[in-house]
Amino acid sequence: MALRLAKDGAHIAIVDVEDENARAVADEVRKLGRKSITFNADVTNRDDVYAAIDHAEKSLGGFDVMINNAGIAQVQPIADVTPDEVEQILKVNVQGVLWGIQAAAKKFQERKHKGKIINAASVAGHDGFAMLGVYSATKFAVRALTQVAAQEYASDGITVNAYCPGIVGTDMWEEIDQRFADLTGAAVGATYKKYVEGIALGRAQTPEDVAAFVSFLAGPDSDYMTGQSSIIDGGLVYR
Known part of the structure; x- marks a missing residue:
């Protein structure tokens, strides 16, 4: 996503819990001729998210698009999910998105101009998948936050x-x-293969496929679109 948006002409602020990965991507962005800065933060910490956006605005001279991309998966039968597991995935996948929405919207309002907030959901936010129950629940929650935020911030042009x-x-x-494989005894690679075989376009998705759609959401062609959680999966889940 960072590379695609840089090719589109954007300067990029990369926020991550791991400095090394963030710096590597920033270096790639700079090679494309765009500015790029990094900021070390944990999206489960609300203050970190606000600080990251302040740093992006000051370092890059503006702030126009927020992508709440951080997320973790959890494969576990419903019967075996522990309180600690629930707490961690909710903090990252739901609270992290909420703090990102809040912080971005506040910054857009302070700057008195329109902005775009783009959240990471999943096909698991449209259909619940066995063994991915709590993960699916978090992505359903992202869809809800997306719909509500779209309504509440529309008057600000966000x-x-x-x-x-x-x-x-x-x-x-x-x-x-x-x-x-660990839980079901399936061979390593079998579950991935099973799901890929169910994709109408006949192949797994690439990060570039996702980035192309995010490019549309970040650009002017999506200006009249808000509150939507659009499936881009090659034909696996249909709505």
Whole structure:
């Protein structure tokens, strides 16, 4: 997403809990001729999120788009989910998005100009998936926050939308597949293969597929779109 938006002409602020990864992406953005800064923060900490946006505005000379992309997965039967597991995934996937919405909207209001807030949801926010119950619940919650924020901030010219990817070939899905294997006895790779085989377009999703849609949400062509959580999954879940 950072690279695609940089190619679109944006300067990029990268916020992460890991400095090394953030710096590596920032270096790639700069090679594209755009400004890029990093900020170390934990999205579960509300003050961190507000500080990150202040830093982005001051360092880059503006603030126009917020992407609440941080998220974690959890593969666990409903019967075995523990309080600590629930607390952690809610903090990251729901509270992290909420703090991002609040902080971004406040900054747009202070600057007295329109802005775009883009949240990470999932096809699991449209359909609940077995063994992904609490994760699915968090993504349903992101859809709700997206709808409500869109209504509450529309008068300020702020749009709020979410993107809902499917089976993306990333490290997260490797972890999900391994967890399914541990819990069900399936061979490593079997769960990933099963879901990919259900995609109408016949292949797993790439990060570039997701970034292309986020580019649309961040750009002017989506100015009349708000409150939507759009599925981009190659044809897996239909709404």
